[in-house]
Amino acid sequence: MINRILGSASLLAATIFVFTATAQQEAPTPEQLAASATETRQAVFKLLSFNMGTISAMARGTAEFDAAIAERNANRIAELAPMIPELFAARDTREFTVETEALPIIWDRMDEFNEKATNLVAAANTFAVIARSGDKNATVAAVRAFGGACGNCHDTFREDN
Ligand code: HEC
Numbered sequence: 033m034i035n036r037i038l039g040s041a042s043l044l045a046a047t048i049f050v051f052t053a054t055a056q057q058e059a060p061t062p063e064q065l066a067a068s069a070t071e072t073r074q075a076v077f078k079l080l081s082f083n084m085g086t087i088s089a090m091a092r093g094t095a096e097f098d099a100a101i102a103e104r105n106a107n108r109i110a111e112l113a114p115m116i117p118e119l120f121a122a123r124d125t126r127e128f129t130v131e132t133e134a135l136p137i138i139w140d141r142m143d144e145f146n147e148k149a150t151n152l153v154a155a156a157n158t159f160a161v162i163a164r165s166g167d168k169n170a171t172v173a174a175v176r177a178f179g180g181a182c183g184n185c186h187d188t189f190r191e192d193n
Contacts (some may be wrong), residue, residue, distance in 0.1 A: 046130035063128055066125040066127075066130050068192050069125055070125055070131065076112055076115050079108075083105040083108045083112075084182065090102060090172065097167045097168050097172070102189065103164050106163060110156035113152040113156065114153060117142075120134075124139050126139055133190050135188075135189050135190060145185070146189070148181070151181050152185070155180070156180035158174070159178040
């Protein structure tokens with residue numbers, strides 16, 4: 033009796049395992065792909081924000097000024113920003129119900145959108161050079177222009193919040 037119960041339990045476990053494995057191998061639906069693409073691009077923006085946050089804190093005086101960290105974070109932003117056009121070109125999520133602040137006009141005005149990402153790369157590189165000089169006043173003074181490259185895109189292509 034106990035063997036029969038154990039036998040059915042392991043059969044059930046095996047069935048669940050096979051079922052789960054099959055479910056996982058099924059191709060994702062367009063809805064799932066849209067949700068995943070949205071999460072990925074938001075992750076890039078979170079990383080941009082993480083790196084920019086330290087620089088802004090130095091400018092506000094809430095973090096100690098460190099030229100090397102400012103330069104490093106600017107270089108990271110210059111590396112991350114080219115992923116913005118890549119990710120938005122990879123999947124147009126306009127037709128899907130996703131939790132997003134991305135305005136649909138992004139896909140109508142891709143060139144303009146991409147240009148704003150390119151401007152961010154340029155702003156990050158310019159800022160990195162100034163930070164590399166180690167001049168605190170010059171670096172802090174350059175933060176606003178650098179951050180402007182973020183806001184310049186948000187003003188046109190992101191929902192107001
Ligand atoms: C080329 C346009 C563009 C540039 C440049 C840009 N952003 Fe954004 N950002 C967006 C769009 C569009 C969204 C909305 C994404 C979504 O919800 O799908 C967004 C979303 C965000 C978010 C919210 C992410 C989340 O949790 O959902 C943060 C934070 C952010 N951006 C910070 C930054 C910072 C910091 C910079 C500059 C270093 C920057 N962005 C540069 C277009 C841009």
